Amino acid sequence: MRKRLLTLLPPALVALGVLFVPLDMFAATPVTRQFTVQASQFAFDPPTLRVNRGDRVVITLEATDVVHGLYLDEYDVNVRVEPGLSKQIEFVAEKTGKFRYRCSVSCGSLHPFMIGELVVMPNDAFARAVGLTLVAALAALVYLSRFPPGEA
Amino acid sequence: MSESRLDLLTRFPWLKEAIKSRLWQPAAMLLTLSFFVLVILTGLLGTPAGSRNFGIIFVWIVWWAVLIIVLIPFFGRLWCAVCPIPGPGEWLQRRGIISRVPGKLRSLGWRWPRPLRNIWLQNAGFLMMAMFSTIILTRPLLTGWLLLGFLLLSVLFSILFQNRVFCRYVCPVGGFIGLYSLLSPLELRVKDVAVCREHKTKDCLVGTSCSYGCPWLVYPGTLKRNAYCGLCAECVRACPKDNIGLNLRPFGSDLLVDKERRMDEAFKAFIMLSCSLLYSVVLLGPWGWLKALANMETVSGWALYATGFLVVNLLVVPGLFWLTTVLARHLSGLHASVHRLFVDHAYGLVPLGLAGWIAFSLSFIFVNGSYVIPVLSDPFGWGWDLIGTSRVAWTPLALGFLPALQVITLLVGLVFSITTLYRIAQQHSSAFAGHALVSSGDRAWWATLPTAGFATGVTLLFLWIFLG
Incomplete structure (x- = not known):
């Protein structure tokens, strides 16, 4: 034994x-990163957003067809956007790793699988x-x- | 087999009494059948919005999660014992639900064709379902028709054939439950094989005045694996010698039973592993174009998706594993044919495959589990509020723990797979130990190296999908 x-x-x-x-020994200097995310049945465009820890993230969310939402896992972000309008989301990316953002307004058959990804580097969880x-x-x-x- | 077993029926007499009762199985089946009927009704008549429909939520989130995370790993084929689908057909054959009705089973008594006495049909059925899964999982109407179809098909098979031919050879779900039940720590087995050998009437096969013969067409006297035992305990009721035990045993014991390994089951292992990867990519990934292909938005797009799906399942994953076994044979100097090594080592991937499914399913429960609460109050999505919870909002739960749980699940599956692959390699290497320049342990280790690498690669792929 x-x-x-x-x-x-x-x-x-x-x-x-x-x-x-x-x-995080080689952490980059935080900056402001702006994204425009278009939500349409059943995808977000761009599908993946990459930022560094500490970055201020500004997302302009637009819906191109029906009402959509954006719920970001673990970041307490949940907004709803009507077609033709836009909503702005701002937060500081303090947690690292991959976080999925999901449509939070029932938008059709594949609604539960309408998913995008925010990757906050360094992605410690994946590396570990x-x-x-x-x-x-x-x-x-x-x-x-x-x-x-x-x-x- | 030298591994220790604890016979629960001897240890807990109350359990033996409960299992020998003719009541528990039909009672459980009637309960699941009532849910099943509600699932079909809500599927056919309820709202087309899957997230508000009882059928979709209870089948593809609740039932699936309970099946893959609890029932299969810990209880093997227990679901098959209480599954509602064969119920009506079986009761028609028996002309009764609870008591043993005297006389033979009522059916046309056709014999299942010998070339189909394997799980190739179940493999094909599962692949067919899996190719359409994105639309089945999200359309209540399709789910309703599919389940109703299963029920009717099962009744038809009960009319044509005796016993549970549908469960044994056709049900696409039963196929993978059978494979993964090899992992389960629960088994029904005879206590003393010699007693069965000398017992001429074979009551467990033909039945008695108070029990039916094995509905799964299995002879317990030679049963060595869980794959085709439906845990209905009909043999426990039938055996006049009290020679059947319900054993607690080490996880994965059946994966080491070397005499009954087959290509159809090996392919089931590849199909299940591939599908868990593909489901994770398609349903949990961010690629909208892929979801659009899987969602049949265009026929040509879906055809492309289906082709890719089949190629990955039937060519890419088995092909890569074939190359791995060629390398394993070359490195280890094992004398067994590549074909034999390919089939045998495929069973080593069973733990990782199940771990992949569990990790994938955890995402579903944590993210979408809260849909259960409103559909209980409004199962059809018609605006009812039966228990006052229909307006409870969708709330993902404890997502901070999800990655850690997925990683732990995959690591347990990987280590279990590597250990199983090694033990399978040991079975091949021990045959040549006397003639070898290297020890049987070394041969097994070198044979395991490539297959363990394959399993590690698959695990890293899962991690990339979930966390990368």
């Missing part, structure tokens, strides 16, 4: 490092998840080579 735990210790330490090492995946796969292979199942 002690040998098994010792084998798992190095990958566990690496995994902790992957989870907690600071990734990739790191953990590689550590887990390698740890599993090392563990299996040292302690093959079914062998004493």
Whole structure:
């Protein structure tokens, strides 16, 4: 049992490092980023917005066909826009990662899947998840080579 | 099999009494049938807005989530035991619902064609449904007709064939439940095979005065995997020797049963893995053009989408895995044919496939789960307010936890898959250990390296879709 735990210790330490090492050492200077997002059944255009942490994000939302909404996960943003009109949304991108923005007004059959993405860099969550995946796969292979199942 | 088992029927006598009762299964089926009828009615007659329709919300969010996150991983085919679809047909065959009606089952007694005694038909049915899934998932009318169609087809099969031929060979949902139930920690198995061998009347197959023969056409005496056991417990009621147990066992035990692996099931594993990836890309991704193709906005666009869908499912993913097994064979020096390694190692992808589906389904529940509350009050979307909740607004829940849950789910699936792939490779390498220059463990490790790489690549693809 002690040998098994010792084998798992190095990958566990690496995994902790992957989870907690600071990734914003090369953070860009915050700027204001303006986007015009057009909502139409059942897509946002552009589909993906990329900003850096600390940026002030200004989104002008326009609906081109029917009434749409924009709900941004974890950013407490939820607006509704009528066709032919526009709404402006402003917020500071303080949380990093990928956040989906969704239509929040029932707009037709594919409404629940009308989704766009705001990626706030550095995307720590993705980088850490990739790191953990590689550590887990390698740890599993090392563990299996040292302690093959079914062998004493 | 040396792995430990705990027979729940011996440990908990009350459970044995409950399972032996003829009441629980029809009672559960009548309950699910009442929901099913409401789903069909709301689908056919209710609002076309999916998010306000009971049928769409309860089938594609509630039922799907419970099935894929709870029932399949922990209880295997338990859903099949309470599924409403075969109910009416089975009751027609039996001429009763609860009691054992004397005499044979009433049907035309046709025999299911031998070339179709596999799950290729279920693979094709699932692919067909999956190609249309974007419109089925969002159109209550289509969902209603589809489920009504399943019900009628099941009745028709019950008239033509004996027992649950529809469930065993046709139902597209039953196909993947069967594959993923190999992972479940629950199994119905005989306690002592010798007792069955010596018992000549085979009551579990032909039935008794108080039980029917196995509706799934399975002989428990030789049953080694969950894939085709519907957990109806008819065999428990039938066995005069008290030789059937309901065992708790390690997760994934059936994936290591090496004698019954087949190409049709291997392809089911690829199809399920591919579909979970494709669903995540199409439904959770930001690409409107792709949704438009899947949404059948033009016939030519959908044809393009369907072609791509089939190519990924039937050529790209299996093809890449084939190359992986070629490499595994080359690196390890295993003597088994590439075909054999390809089929066997495909079972190693089952944990990752299920993890992919769970991760995908978590998005649905967290984001759209709140639609359940208003449709309970207004199931048809006709402006009713039965319990005063019809105006509860859509509110995504706890989205801050979602990525972490998805990552944990995928990592568990990946490690489980790698371990299973290694153990499958061990089964091949042990046969040649005596002649090998390297140990069987080394051979297994080298055989696992490429397939583990494949599984890791698929996991990274999921992560990119969800978080990247």
